[in-house]
Every structure is written in C-alpha cells, then in structure tokens.
Amino acid sequence: MELLTQDEYKSIAAGLTLPTGAFIDGAFRPAISGKNFETVNPATGEKLADIAACDAADVDFAVEKAREAFDDGRWSRMHPSDRKDILIRLAKLMTRNARELAVMESIDSGKTIYDCETVDIPETIHCLKWHAEAIDKIYDQVSPASDDHIAMVVREPIGVVGLVLPWNFPLLMLAWKIGPALAAGCSVVVKPATETTLTALRLAELAMEAGLPRGVLNIVPGGGADVGEPIGRHMEIDMVSFTGSTVTGKRFLTYSAESNAKEVVLEMGGKNPAIVMDDAENLDRVAAHVVNGAFWNMGENCSASSRLIVHKDVKAELLERIAHHAKQWNIGDPLDPETRMGALVSEGHYNKVCGYLEQAENVVIGGNANKGFVEATVVEVPGNHSTLAREEIFGPVLSVIEVSGFDEAIKIANDTDYGLCASIFTANAKRAIRGARAIRAGTVTVNSFGEGDITTPFGGYKQSGFGGRDNSVHAHDQYTQLKTIWIDLADDADEAID
Numbered sequence: 001m002e003l004l005t006q007d008e009y010k011s012i013a014a015g016l017t018l019p020t021g022a023f024i025d026g027a028f029r030p031a032i033s034g035k036n037f038e039t040v041n042p043a044t045g046e047k048l049a050d051i052a053a054c055d056a057a058d059v060d061f062a063v064e065k066a067r068e069a070f071d072d073g074r075w076s077r078m079h080p081s082d083r084k085d086i087l088i089r090l091a092k093l094m095t096r097n098a099r100e101l102a103v104m105e106s107i108d109s110g111k112t113i114y115d116c117e118t119v120d121i122p123e124t125i126h127c128l129k130w131h132a133e134a135i136d137k138i139y140d141q142v143s144p145a146s147d148d149h150i151a152m153v154v155r156e157p158i159g160v161v162g163l164v165l166p167w168n169f170p171l172l173m174l175a176w177k178i179g180p181a182l183a184a185g186c187s188v189v190v191k192p193a194t195e196t197t198l199t200a201l202r203l204a205e206l207a208m209e210a211g212l213p214r215g216v217l218n219i220v221p222g223g224g225a226d227v228g229e230p231i232g233r234h235m236e237i238d239m240v241s242f243t244g245s246t247v248t249g250k251r252f253l254t255y256s257a258e259s260n261a262k263e264v265v266l267e268m269g270g271k272n273p274a275i276v277m278d279d280a281e282n283l284d285r286v287a288a289h290v291v292n293g294a295f296w297n298m299g300e301n302c303s304a305s306s307r308l309i310v311h312k313d314v315k316a317e318l319l320e321r322i323a324h325h326a327k328q329w330n331i332g333d334p335l336d337p338e339t340r341m342g343a344l345v346s347e348g349h350y351n352k353v354c355g356y357l358e359q360a361e362n363v364v365i366g367g368n369a370n371k372g373f374v375e376a377t378v379v380e381v382p383g384n385h386s387t388l389a390r391e392e393i394f395g396p397v398l399s400v401i402e403v404s405g406f407d408e409a410i411k412i413a414n415d416t417d418y419g420l421c422a423s424i425f426t427a428n429a430k431r432a433i434r435g436a437r438a439i440r441a442g443t444v445t446v447n448s449f450g451e452g453d454i455t456t457p458f459g460g461y462k463q464s465g466f467g468g469r470d471n472s473v474h475a476h477d478q479y480t481q482l483k484t485i486w487i488d489l490a491d492d493a494d495e496a497i498d
C-alpha cells in the first residue's frame with residue numbers, strides 16, 4: 001500500500017471514531033462499575049478517549065457469555081471450513097479498513113505510521129488468514145492398532161481462553177493469539193494492555209461484521225490487577241496465554257495454581273544477544289542488521305537484540321558502521337511516514353528507560369531523550385554483569401560487550417536469565433551451526449536479525465517462555481487438547497469387559 005503524507009494521516013486521525021466500551025457478547029458496553037480510564041497519545045500527551053475500566057464483575061460476565069457460546073457449540077462445533085470462511089472474511093474486512101487501523105494503532109501506542117502500515121497491520125491480517133487456512137488441514141489421527149481395537153486421537157478446542165496482551169504490538173499480538181484460538185474453536189476473553197486498547201475493540205467490531213457469533217470474542221479493557229488477575233484466577237477459564245514481562249508472566253502460574261490449574265502459556269522478556277565474530281562478512285550489512293534488531297519499534301520488542309557481543313578485532317569498525325546506520329533511525333512525529341522512531345508507549349515507560357540511560361557511563365552513540373522520545377543509543381558496558389547488560393530495558397539502548405573468541409561469546413550469550421532470541425554473524429558455517437545449537441534460545445538467526453515468520457514457532461527458553469509457542473501449526477497445540485477414543489473390536493468384547 002502506498003504511504004500517505006503526514007497531513008493526510010493527521011486528517012485521518014482527526015476523523016477517527018474511537019471505540020470506548022468493553023466488547024462483551026457481541027456489543028459495546030460500559031463497565032459494570034460505570035468507571036472509565038483515559039487513553040492518551042504518547043507522542044503528544046493529548047487525551048484520546050475515556051475507555052471502560054472493567055473489573056472482576058465484567059470478567060465474570062464475559063466469561064459467562066464465552067462459556068455459553070462454547071458449550072452450545074455455535075462456534076466450537078461449527079464445521080472448520082465455516083469457521084475458516086468467517087475468519088477469512090474478518091481478514092478481508094481488516095484489509096478494507098487497514099489504513100484506519102494503522103492510524104489508530106499509531107496514535108494509541110506511539111509506534112510509527114511507517115511500521116503500522118508496513119508491518120503491524122499487514123502481518124496481523126496475514127496471521128489471521130494463515131491460521132484460518134490451516135484449521136481444516138490439521139488432521140486428527142488413528143493410532144497404530146491391533147486387530148482388536150481402533151483408537152482415534154482427536155484434537156478438541158480447549159474451551160474458554162483468557163488472552164492477556166502487551167502494548168508493544170497491540171494488534172499483532174492479539175492476532176498471534178486469537179488466530180489459532182478462534183480457528184481451533186475456542187471462545188476468548190481478551191485483556192488488552194491498558195495503554196493500547198483501541199484497535200482490539202475495533203477488531204472485535206469487525207469480527208461481528210464478518211459473522212463471528214456473539215460471545216466468542218470478548219474484549220475486557222482495564223488494569224492488570226482489575227482484569228488480568230481475575231482472568232488468571234477464573235474457575236471457568238480453561239487456559240491463559242500471556243505476552244508481557246517475566247515478572248507479570250510468573251504471576252499467572254500462581255493464579256493458576258491457586259484456582260483451577262488452568263493451562264498457562266507465557267511469552268515473556270528477552271535480553272537477546274547479537275554475536276559478531278571476527279570472520280563476519282560485510283560488516284556494513286551486519287551493522288544494518290544489528291541496528292534494526294536493537295532499534296526497530298524503539299527497542300520495545302521482546303526479541304530486540306539488546307546485547308552486542310563483538311570480537312575485539314572488528315569492534316571499532318563495526319561501531320563506526322553502526323553509528324552510520326543509527327543516524328537513519330530518525331525521531332519524529334509518528335504520523336510522519338519518514339519517521340523511523342516514534343514515542344515510547346507511556347510516560348511511565350519513558351521514565352523507566354531514561355533511568356537506564358542515566359546509568360550509562362560510556363555512551364558511544366546517542367544517549368539523549370526528550371518528552372517521550374529516546375535516541376537510538378549504543379553504550380559500551382564493562383562486562384556482562386552490569387545492569388545494562390542484564391536487565392530488559394525495552395527501549396532503544398544497545399549494550400556492547402567485547403570478547404576475544406567464539407567460546408567466550410557463546411558463554412556470555414548464555415549468561416542471562418532469558419532465552420528468547422539470538423543472532424550470530426560469522427562466515428564460518430560450522431561455527432554458525434555449533435553456535436546456534438549451543439545458545440539456549442527459542443530462535444537463533446544466522447547472519448541476520450529476526451524472529452522467523454508465521455510458519456515458524458516463536459517462544460523462549462528459560463525465563464523467556466513457558467508452556468507453548470506462538471505462530472506456526474504448533475500454536476494450535478496451546479488451544480487444543482488431545483482426546484483418545486478407544487474402541488474395542490474384539491468379537492468377545494462384552495466378555496472382555498467382565
């Protein structure tokens with residue numbers, strides 16, 4: 001899609017109708033308490049809307065409606081091909097409304113319109129379509145059996161699912177979860193991040209237009225303690241899938257243990273290493289990847305390459321080239337299509353990132369911050385023990401650690417509580433494969449930065465992930481459970497039971 005001008009985007013933003021109610025049982029509603037919370041544009045500080053501030057009572061209502069929908073089979077027992085048709089209709093409606101969704105996402109989150117138009121919205125649509133297309137092609141199984149029995153292994157939707165979302169890719173993370181959950185036949189209760197609720201509400205409206213039966217997709221806006229915790233502790237929710245910080249993710253294990261032992265899938269933080277060895281080819285290209293990995297989406301990305309582990313012999317040249325590429329990541333109005341770095345998501349998060357910048361003693365590139373915007377920053381750190389090398393900053397801050405050899409690089413890469421993503425830049429194929437195997441992370445890219453695509457599973461080792469994977473057919477495992485149906489075929493079956 002061709003990009004518009006800044007003025008054209010501003011005019012779309014000014015004309016948007018923003019959804020403000022909770023979306024439960026197919027309709028927008030105020031919170032039962034009547035309370036609201038403000039959502040603001042982090043790039044300007046302007047209030048955008050007052051949104052229903054839900055709590056446990058709204059969660060109960062949404063779960064009741066989701067359970068009703070699941071149990072009467074209006075979606076869970078619909079023929080998979082019919083579910084597919086409705087989800088594809090939703091994807092088409094999103095395509096028709098892509099521009100509006102991109103602008104809404106940008107003003108609500110501070111993300112650049114460039115990213116919203118070229119990545120977030122198209123990837124969201126692709127994700128929904130992909131899972132819809134997959135669902136009538138995933139087969140149940142018949143087990144290898146003796147003559148005396150036949151056993152079927154049937155995949156059933158898990159039931160009512162709670163989805164608790166982060167603010168860094170609001171629509172895309174929603175799609176990563178509702179794509180497979182709805183395709184599988186589940187009913188869902190979604191809690192968007194408080195900072196970024198608007199596009200989830202709009203998507204729910206489009207889903208109704210596409211023909212999704214009421215009660216199947218419910219969006220309950222509100223705070224973590226008010227809505228997230230009641231979802232985690234709900235006795236009628238069968239499974240929760242969460243993306244966000246490790247601290248909050250772990251709480252869901254407690255909620256589950258203290259309620260109904262619901263299944264929990266957690267996609268959490270990262271402190272992802274990019275290893276650059278002395279034999280890496282084309283340092284300019286490597287620098288472009290490292291910069292993209294560190295600064296894309298203002299570093300508000302769980303898979304951001306936030307630790308550069310670089311061989312001492314190539315460090316100086318690589319940093320020079322990184323400085324050159326970092327200059328192209330200009331800060332500006334997120335609605336200007338030329339802008340590559342927008343505003344951080346909230347004042348609170350901006351202050352947190354600035355707190356880390358204050359700890360930086362050896363700033364090589366950038367280091368400045370102003371009113372919600374932070375420059376692409378590269379910091380040399382004394383070693384992997386420093387705070388900047390260990391904690392997830394979730395901002396555009398790249399910490400550089402110098403090493404003298406491959407084994408040392410791998411050891412440092414693994415010296416972290418996290419294990420989400422990693423990349424290795426080397427021309428030596430054996431090193432690349434040995435490194436990829438040795439690094440304890442869910443995704444390792446070689447001579448590139450990335451997190452794979454919809455066809456490949458995404459999730460973390462160690463404290464980056466728990467219980468399952470997003471993306472690919474493996475994502476369907478989260479939202480389904482296996483049932484064995486065993487049938488005795490022996491002539492004397494009745495006697496055998498006695």
Ligand SMILES: NC(=O)C1=CN([C@@H]2O[C@H](COP(=O)(O)OP(=O)(O)OC[C@H]3O[C@@H](n4cnc5c(N)ncnc54)[C@H](O)[C@@H]3O)[C@@H](O)[C@H]2O)C=CC1
Pocket residue numbers: 164165166167168191192193194222223224225227228229232243244245246248249251267268269270301302349352392393394
């Ligand atoms: N891995 C990732 O993709 C993300 C990581 N983060 C990290 O987390 C840090 C804090 O950001 P937050 O927005 O506070 O992340 P968070 O992990 O606290 O929030 C994620 C979701 O959990 C909900 N939540 C918060 N507290 C909860 C509770 N006690 N019980 C149930 N649900 C709860 C939030 O409302 C949001 O919907 C960031 O600075 C960043 O480092 C944040 C967002 C995404």
Ligand code: BAL
Pocket residue numbers: 166168169173243244300301302303451
């Ligand atoms: N990068 C997609 C997953 C996340 O940041 O939460």
